[in-house]
Every structure is written in structure tokens, then in C-alpha cells.
Amino acid sequence: MLRTHHLSIKLNHQPILTDLNLTFSPGKLTILLGPNGAGKTTLLKSLSGDLPEADSQVSLAENLLETFSSEDLAKHRAVMPQSIQLDFPFRVAEVVEMGLIHQFSALNRPSKVMEALSWFDMTALAQRNYLTLSGGEQQRVQLARVFAQIGFQTELDSRYLLLDECTAHLDLAHQHQVFKLLKNWVKERRISAIMVLHDLNLASQYADELVLMHQGKLVCQGSVQQVLTEQRIAQVYGIDVTIHRHVNAWPMVVPN
Amino acid sequence: MSLSISSKRFRLTPFGKPPILLFWLGLLVLALASFSLSLGAIPIALNELFFSLVGQSNPPQTAMIVTEIRLPRVVLAILVGAGLGISGAAMQGLFRNPLADPGLVGVSSGAALGAVTIIVLGATWFHSWLSYLGVAALPLAAFLGGLAVTSVIYRLSTRNGQTDVGLMLLAGVALNAITGAAIGLLSYFATAEQLRSLTFWSLGSLAGANWTSISMVSFPILLAVFGLPFAARGLNAFLMGEAVSAHMGYGVKHLKWSVIGLTALAVGAAVSVSGVIGFVGLVAPHIVRSLTGPDHRWVMPGSALVGAILVLGSDMVARSLLAPSEIPIGIMMSAIGGPFFLWLLMQRRPRVGF
Numbered sequence: 001m002l003r004t005h006h007l008s009i010k011l012n013h014q015p016i017l018t019d020l021n022l023t024f025s026p027g028k029l030t031i032l033l034g035p036n037g038a039g040k041t042t043l044l045k046s047l048s049g050d051l052p053e054a055d056s057q058v059s060l061a062e063n064l065l066e067t068f069s070s071e072d073l074a075k076h077r078a079v080m081p082q083s084i085q086l087d088f089p090f091r092v093a094e095v096v097e098m099g100l101i102h103q104f105s106a107l108n109r110p111s112k113v114m115e116a117l118s119w120f121d122m123t124a125l126a127q128r129n130y131l132t133l134s135g136g137e138q139q140r141v142q143l144a145r146v147f148a149q150i151g152f153q154t155e156l157d158s159r160y161l162l163l164d165e166c167t168a169h170l171d172l173a174h175q176h177q178v179f180k181l182l183k184n185w186v187k188e189r190r191i192s193a194i195m196v197l198h199d200l201n202l203a204s205q206y207a208d209e210l211v212l213m214h215q216g217k218l219v220c221q222g223s224v225q226q227v228l229t230e231q232r233i234a235q236v237y238g239i240d241v242t243i244h245r246h247v248n249a250w251p252m253v254v255p256n
Numbered sequence: 257m258s259l260s261i262s263s264k265r266f267r268l269t270p271f272g273k274p275p276i277l278l279f280w281l282g283l284l285v286l287a288l289a290s291f292s293l294s295l296g297a298i299p300i301a302l303n304e305l306f307f308s309l310v311g312q313s314n315p316p317q318t319a320m321i322v323t324e325i326r327l328p329r330v331v332l333a334i335l336v337g338a339g340l341g342i343s344g345a346a347m348q349g350l351f352r353n354p355l356a357d358p359g360l361v362g363v364s365s366g367a368a369l370g371a372v373t374i375i376v377l378g379a380t381w382f383h384s385w386l387s388y389l390g391v392a393a394l395p396l397a398a399f400l401g402g403l404a405v406t407s408v409i410y411r412l413s414t415r416n417g418q419t420d421v422g423l424m425l426l427a428g429v430a431l432n433a434i435t436g437a438a439i440g441l442l443s444y445f446a447t448a449e450q451l452r453s454l455t456f457w458s459l460g461s462l463a464g465a466n467w468t469s470i471s472m473v474s475f476p477i478l479l480a481v482f483g484l485p486f487a488a489r490g491l492n493a494f495l496m497g498e499a500v501s502a503h504m505g506y507g508v509k510h511l512k513w514s515v516i517g518l519t520a521l522a523v524g525a526a527v528s529v530s531g532v533i534g535f536v537g538l539v540a541p542h543i544v545r546s547l548t549g550p551d552h553r554w555v556m557p558g559s560a561l562v563g564a565i566l567v568l569g570s571d572m573v574a575r576s577l578l579a580p581s582e583i584p585i586g587i588m589m590s591a592i593g594g595p596f597f598l599w600l601l602m603q604r605r606p607r608v609g610f
Contacts, residue, residue: 050499074505086496087352088550098493102505149504 001025002047002077002160002192007057009042016042017216026158029186029193031203033227034213035237040196041082041164043213047194048079048162061158071102077160078149082168084142086130092117092141093126099149116148117141119181120174135169143178150191161185161193167202179206200253204228205246212236224250270547274554277547281561285334288568292333293326295572297580324466332465332473333571334564336530337540339477339522341563344537345544345556346484349491350410350515351424354542355600358523359534361409361424362431363402367520367527368457369435370401375453376442395472399524405431406516414498460531460586462571473525480522481560487515488552495550533586535593536563542600 007020017039024030024047032040046054055066060076068076078099086095096113104112117123120140125133130141143166150159161182167175183206185191197203203210203224210227212219214236220227228251233241240256271277294300300308300318308319309327340358347356347363358364374382374397385393409431413424443454456464490511493501502508526533537559544558570589575582 048499048503050502070502070507071505074503077503079500079503081497081499084496084500085352087354088495088545090492090495090550094492094549094551095496098489098496099504101489101493 001059001061001158002194003059004043004046005057005059007043007046007054009039009046009051009054011042015216017046020218022211022218022221024160024192024194026192027186027190028208029182029206030195030209030211031207032194032196032211032213033198033200033203034219037215038213039216040213042216044079044162044164044194044196047160048077049073050079060160074102074149075153075156076150076158077162078146080142080146080161080163080166082164084138089129089131091126092122092128092130092133095130095141096145096148099145100152103149103152112148112152116144116151119147120144120177136171136174139166139169140174147181147185151185151189154189157190159189159191161191161195163193163195165196165198167197175202182206200228200233204250204252228253274548274551274558278554278557278561281558281565285561285564285568288565288572289330289334292330292568292572293322295576296321296326328467328470329462329465329571330568331470332462332529333568335470335474335477336462336526336533337536337564337567338481338560339473339526339563340533340536341540341559341561341566342481342484342556343519343522344563345541345552345559346487346491346515346519347406347537348541349494349552349555350512350519351413352495352497353424354545355538355597356424357535357538358402358519359532359537360597361428362405362435363409363520363523364527364532364534365432365435365439366405367398367402367524368532369438370397370399370524371395371528372439372442372454372457373397373401375457376446376450392472395476395525395528398528399476399521401435402524402527403517403520405435406520410512410516456584457527457531458586459584460533460589461582461584462530462567463582464529469529473529476521476525480518481557483518484515485553485556487511487518488556491515491552491556492550531584531586533567533589535589535596536566538600539593539596540566542596 002024004020004022007017008015009017020043032043034040045051046058049055049065049068056064058065060068065073093113096116097109100109100112114123114126117126120143122137122140122144125137130138133141146161150161153159167178170178179202182193186193186208207224209221210224211221212227212232219232219236228243230241230243233239233253241253242256244252244254246252271280290302290305293305294302298321300322304318305322308322311319343358347358348354371394374394378393409424409427412427443451446454490501490506493504493506494508494511498508540559540562541555543562544555548554548558567585570592571585574585574588577583
């Protein structure tokens, strides 16, 4: 269970998050929605343990984040930030391996690396120089690293994937591949995913739960049907939309 | 989907697996060292060299030349080169940028300022410091100077785990100017004899090598050379940013400060005996990385060995080119390193952010 307790964050005396009380229960794909500057990324960073002042306001499995060592925390959650800058010519396999150093011996790592790469169709590029990949390919390598970090931890109960815009550079097919994999992991492996996303329709197709934010505050948390209403989207995003139904019943948001 | 293609454990270098490459580099250091021992006003053949090293030489003067004059210089060249090379590799990892170098970002001049302060003011203002610490006073002051500059630069140029390269290099320019002014001011107050030592600082030289100076600096340099490789895995992850490596469970704070401390220790010690020898820390890691790839497990020990090769080699050239007089090795290294740095900049120009 990942929880925030009256989470409030200020940056340069400017409130970014105000009094958030959220509970992220295991085995769900939760998507954080909201317009630019709503505080989604700051919330995700608070949950990741990136902001020291948030560590006393967020708890994981009933313990505040500040009580975890970074190695312990790494077993419970893996994080994919918006962008990762790597200027050195590592090979794809070496990048993925870095997420597995604390878990596996040098002999076992190569096969785990290849398995992780196979989740994202990247096995053929395992020996390629990371710097020569396209933006989308780099993102898939990083996804393999992040997923591998907690994917093999089977004995732990609460495992979280915290993903910030992790499909931004991916083509249509690979975007849906990532979401299908996430859905599968959430169901089969009881892993929870919390994800920042801008695409309302992707969110509506895959999310188990939505968290809608506006100006650092919670607007509402609930199922897709509950959160995505024409009226609420108009109020939060300031744009008129019509909600259609996809044949498989999920709402589709189309601007008027 | 086939999982049969296993990811290879080591990438191959042109000389085989990375440990084999390190072995060849080590051998090259030894070969250069023996060549350097035989080179000088009195040429000494390799077999004579061997006899003098084991104390069996005839005539005894040869043994004197080898063990008291040439050997200390060779040993010091290896120590200084190894210390500067590995510090460069570690700093490039810490700053996440292949353009960092102890000389460029001002760590060496910070260390030089510490040392010069002791040379000029040791007898007056810092009398108690000097008498209390004895021979360790100079390297310790150099270490403190280097440490101060490294932490200032790191704090200035790094925000949220991202190092701004432009800011780092400009901060280096500013700090080099400040330490340069302070050194200039101190030399204004220096006596004629102190001035001679000061000139040696600014140019960089191994001419002052003797067993006392070696005993003074070998401990801090060896500590860094054997300690820094333990940070290799952490530095690899650090290249993706402070936050990302923390996410993966690496102890970031501990890593950062031990790398800053150990590099300041090695650079401080090297500067306190040989003055400012620039570019070793820039050139050595580049050569190694081009052979082994960016993995710090090989880049760091490799840079120590290549650093030793560079300093040994340029010292040989420096003292034989215009024999019997010699060119300060700092000038030699800058003559090689300056153009190399320009070439590096040209190479990286098309890339974003440098």
C-alpha cells in the first residue's frame, strides 16, 4: 500500500501540491491526469522518494519513506522519469543490467537482461551502442531496465512501478504493447503501476483507476466512468468535449 | 522470440577482454619505466640496471644513479600519472561528462594554492601547522585546497542531479582565475628562494623527486587508486543521473562524497610534489574508453595505467629533448593536451548540450 498523508510540497514558497490524501492499493493500474502544471510529476517524485521533504508524508507498506534505505526502496518500486540523459556509449544490455546489480549474481544477470529486453522487442539490439538508438528505442531500453528492477522480485507483496509519460516517444504499436504488458503484470503479478499520462483516451482504455488533479489539488479519484465526465473535463481542462462510447464500452473523449 | 543470444559478459577490446588489456598496459608501464631508468647523461644497459636494482652493481656509482636519482623520479612519475589519470576518470563519471578534468575545473589550482600558501606563509602565519604536521603539511594543505574547489564546483554546477557542463567549465575558469590571483599575490610576498619553488609549481615538474617526497604522497595516491575502483558500479549508474541511480538502489550521497574526497586526495598529493600537470586526467580516460567502452570497472584502473604511461613518457621526452637542460613536464602535457582538448570539442560540437 502506497499512501500520501496530507502531502503538501512547496517550491520557492509556491505551493505545488496541497494536502493530498491518496491511497494506491496493490494490483491496480492508476493513471494520474490533469492539465500542465497540475502537480502530477511532483506527486510522482514524492512517491518515488526523490523529494526529501516528501519522505515524511508518504508511506509504503505502513512505513514512512524516510525509514527505507535506498537499496530497500529499490526492491519495492522502480521509477521511470520523464527523460533520462546518458552521454556515454554503453551497450543496451549494459544499461538494463545496471538495474539488476543488487539482485542477481554476474552469472545470472545476462539471461535476465535478455528476458527483460524481450518484453519490449529489443533483444536484437542487445549489443548495440545505446547512443545510436532512436528516442523511442532508448525509451524501450529504459522501460526494460525499470520493469526488470522489480519484475523479478516475486517474494515481495507491495511492488510499484512509477512511470512519468513513459510512452511519449513510442509509436502506436509499442505504446499499446507497454499498456498490455502493464495490464498483464498488474493482474498476474499483483504489481501496481502509477503513471502520469496526457492522453485521456489511452487512460480510459487501460486504467483501473484515475486520479484527476488540478492546481496541486485532488479533483477526484475513481473509476474511468466516474472521473471522465464532460462537465469535469470542461471544468479542469477548460475545453468543451463530447464523450462517445467505444464498442468495448470505454469512454472516448473528443473535443468539440 | 529467442532468448538464446546471451548478452556477453565482457565486450572485447582490440587486445582481448578488458582484464587482458589492463595486463598489457601494466606491462607497458614496466617497460617504459625500465627504458626511462636506462636513459640519461650516463646510459645504463638493461642488464646493469637489473644488477644495480638488486644491489650488485659494479661500479657502485651506477647503483647510486639508479636508486637515488632515476628510480625515485620514475616511481614518482608512475604515482602522479596514476593519481591524475584515475581522478580524471572518476570526475568525468561524477560530473557525467567526458570533458571534466582536475586541471580544467580548477581542482589542481586549488591544490596548488593550498601548497603555495604553505610554501610562502608556512614559516610565518602557519608556523604551528607546519611544525605540527611536518612533511605532511604540504600535501595536506594541497588536499584541502583541492577538496574545497571540487565541492564548490560540484555545488555550483549540479542541480537536481544534472550537471550543467557550461556552468561547470565556466566555474572552472572563474576558480582558476581566483586561485591564480591568490597565488600571484602570494608570490608577490615571496622571497627569492620561495619564488624559485613557486615557478616550479606553475610549470609542473618531477625534478624534485626523492624518496622523502615519495613516502609523503604514496599513501594518499595509492588509497585513491585502489579505493576508487570500488565505486565503479555506482559511477556507471550515476551516468544516468543522480535520481535514476538512487531509484536503482545505489547509495548516491555516499558515492558522491567518497569520489570527491578520494579525487581531491590524489590530486592534492600529486600537485604537492609535482606542481600542476594538466590534461592527464582528460586524455587518459579518453584513450581507455575508446578501447574498453565506458564501464568504470575498466576505465578507472585503465586510466591509472595510461596516466602513468603518459607522465612517464612525457617525462622521458622532457628530460632528453634538450639535454642536459630539461623542459618542465607541465609544459609538455599542455602542449599535447591542449590540442587534444580542442579536437574533443570539435568532435562533440554537433551534439546537443556540447
